[in-house]
Amino acid sequence: MRKLVSAAGLVVTLAASAACGSGGGTGAAPAPATPTTATTPANPATPATTSAAPSSPPPTGPNVSGCFTEADGKIFEYGGGLPGVIAGTGSTGVVITYERRGNVCAWRPLSDRLVAAGYRVLLYARSAVAAPGDTTVAMAKRLAKEKGVERVFLAGGSIGATVAATAALELGPDRIAGVVALSGEIAPEDAAKLTVPLLQVGSEHDDYGGRAALDAARAAATKSPDAQVLVIPGERLHASELFASPYADQVLDTVETFMNRHKG
Template sequence: MALLTMGLTGCGGAVGAGTTAVRTTAAESRAPAGETTPATTPATTPATTPATTPATTPATSAPTSAPPTGPNVSGCFTERDGKIFTHVRGLPGVIAGDGPVGVVISYERRGTVCSWRPLSDRLVAAGYRVLLYARDAGLLPEDGAVAMGKRLAKEKGVERLFLVGGSIGATASVPAAERLGAEVAGVVALSGEIDEGDAAALTVPLLQIGSEHDSYGGAASMRATEAAATKSPDNQVLIIPGESLHASALLGSPHAAKVLDTVVAFMDRHKG
């Protein structure tokens, strides 16, 4: 019997940008070792060879798609997925979906919008309007999240917003929510290490998701934030036991379905 093998290809086609000076906050200085240097160009996922290919079968190259030539974000989102826009220094972003409740996703340092596609697709299917953007290394993550929140709020038909972040993007989303004010319906933080003062000031629902042994935004950090966020009307924590998965890695793990279900249920409960 012939064995069929399938090659998996990662997201490609990064959008380049010039180098700018970087300001560092206390929260950023505590970021995981893999996230300490900002990057405006997402890394390319290395190709892998399926282990199930028999030794007697001639090696073949996995089929690849040509990188998009038109407007796109990191080669992962094109105009077929939503409205492509540009912000500071010509960096790209995308707004997918057309629902009345918007979601701004801010990824982890050295991250890419590609790894957040599972969450974006799920939210669009659930009726949300999702904005993802290539982050500018010259802006504080909090300022970037605020700018994107204001941009999405101006879209026709958008009534409320959620801020979602991974790692430093999660850390920044909490103070960004306070700055944006009443239009924010809630915050979802994946593997964020949130300042207790920021948590204490938060007045909207908060969902924290992370893994037990993560060195940044792990169980101890999430419990401290939970205890500090006394003004949050719904203060929810999901800890994946026995794991050290960080931020968007949760979305590609065996726990992805639970994570996505929890996020959608939280947003559905508070979208108004």
């Protein structure tokens, strides 16, 4: 069962299930998911290990990890030749930072959903040694310079979710529309400083970003105008594993609804 808490103190319990970074779903059919609303932000940070194999034959022209090409958007390079892509044409941007040992390909379901909903989405391959927080800030600044982009959401999985929150603190509410953290751990002290909307999504038994960590960050996020938590009970799915689970539509619907509410 999943519990959603509103700022008014209403608790709604919904059926749901998923699995964490090490995998292992229950096989039960997912029930519609509803996020927990409260005036508290969270702090995500950890690695995920999901990657999707690109379709064959692999592209020969400019591409990102073989699964985003110029047909999807503008391919760019940064940091000495690492690739990224900016897809969509909307005035609200989204920077996605994947989990450690992850891959941009596994985040295509979220990118495609947001592009279809009118967002401009930046995904990028990142160095295993570069500080992900610094790169997330740099990517947000890059996307904000694109013609027509007015504000930017920061989204991520595991460590990518954790640094989305710290990057939002660095960039400030004038630039950042909100934070979407999938399977991350946001330190309560960071959550307490957030003044932008925060959505955390995770599964109950995830080793990084499980129920206890998500609830602690939400409870601390008292300055956030809208702190929501969606916990899938009984599962151990981690970060992009959520998109390959029976709860994919539930997670994608929750993220899109949250962003639509706060894009301004």
